Amino acid sequence: METIVRKHWTSLLGVLFVLSAFITLFKYSLDEGWITDVMKIGFGLLCGTGLSVAGLEASRKRRSAYVSQIVLGLGACVLYATFSFAGIYYGLWSPMTVLIGMTAVTAGVTAFSYRFGSRLLMNISLAGGLLSPLLMQPETDQVFSLFIYLFVINAAFFSISVAKRWSELRVHAFIGTWIIYAAYFVHYNPPVDGLWSMPLRYALAAFAFYAIGFMIASWRSNRCFDGWSMYLSLANGILFGCWAINILQDDLPYSVVIALLGAVFIGTGMFMLRLVGKADSASVSHMLAGMLLLLLASSSLGSGLEAKPLVNVFVWGGIAGLLALVGQVKHWMSAAIASVVIWTVVGIYWFVETWDAPRGEWFGTFIPFLNWGAMAWVLLAAIGFYYAMRGIVVRSTDNSAYVMSMLFALLSHLIVGGLLTVQIQNVFLVYFDEYSDQLLQLSLTVSWGIYALLLYLWGAHQRQILFRIFGSVVLVLVAIKAIFMDLQGEEALYKVFVLLVLGGISFLITWVNAKWRQEEGNPQSDISNG
Structure with missing residues (x-):
């Protein structure tokens, strides 16, 4: 594909120029009242069909394969623009009509590309299909027609991307679809009241589609969950999380959305781990992302309580310690890495929050080094020393294991220093009225x-x-x-x-x-x- 783009990028640019001109002419003729809407639709269908026939004829006569693909792709783009105009821009067609027309054109393009390996045709058609609704800027809310439009494009192009291993198609479809979602959300400014508003449904549908699609794409690639599919799967979750938080900000705490998303990431990572049979970058990255999201969600745990920082440290410190034990016993590198990440984040959090956190007195009496605040320091230090002694993360006798062990030991000693400082300060605050x-x-x-x-x-x-x-x-x-x-x-x-x-x-x-x-x-x- 890189060779094709390098040789024919000017042709691709020319197609985009022609398509932009066609759409601009559509809109300009509408503003000037030159021809009726029905005439515009008929002209678009006629031009798109004519270009498609010309491309098929060029292919039949075995002329330049690239020329025939460019002409065919331009015809598909014009047809997509016509459907966008009729079904989305003005709502002249019902959603069912848009579905039938889109399915017919997309099925034809997909079948031709699959039969003859026309990769350039698929990229041109995809670019035109995603660009058309962006350039139309409709004045009425025809989101359901747009949803059907994008669903047909994504389903077809994702399928052939997986079948032919043309990874750029799913990358472009993913990026283009979320850009269209953002543009139309801003343009329409739809109502977002309630937990099950239409914008949330569309965002959830896109998230679920790509989460499953990227999983299938990785499965078909010899169970290789690395590469673009892994990165886009993470990006898909982050994008959905941002939109969900924005949409539900008045109806649901953001921590709930983040926690649910974190659980999905952890589940996805464990599913990858189960399929592959060993920890790889994809499963580890998903599980780490899930752990971090759960940690972020826990920031609201104990809201309204003065002891909220202590609750966070004990909950997530306990999770870090449990993961360290599981990673050591089961020899799961992903669990060990997740434990270290959580321990580091919690340690930084506690160093920031400890100065304003409650002392955690037992039975209403402050006893130096025997209070909940001190126990939080002890928990973090104990986990750090466990890392250092057990060779967590790096299990070897080489220099890397020694360096990691010493690093964890030094960080643990810093925690001990923090414990001494805070406890001495509290002794003066509690037992000395004037000092x-x-x-x-x-x-x-x-x-x-x-x-x-x-x-x-x-x-x-x-x-x-x-x-x-x-x-x-x-x-x-x-x-x-x-x-x-x-x-x-x-x-x-x-x-x-x-x-x-x-x-x-x-x-x-x-x-x-x-x-x-x-x-x-x-x-x-x-x-x-x-």
């Missing part, structure tokens, strides 16, 4: 210094130099905070105590470094002097 911000900052400095020490000890225990590097970074940041930010105000004794503690931590880290270097027997491995 200075300077005292709080000094307390945080000490806790972060102890945290840096723990990182060093962990690195020495696990023989991991990466944690020593991370501990060095934390200690340097703590030193900068203590010297340049905390040495202000009047809390002199507290500052002296903090500095002495930090000094002791630094000396202890120096001792840990020396001890580790001595055990390793490699002085060059030390990257820090403490």
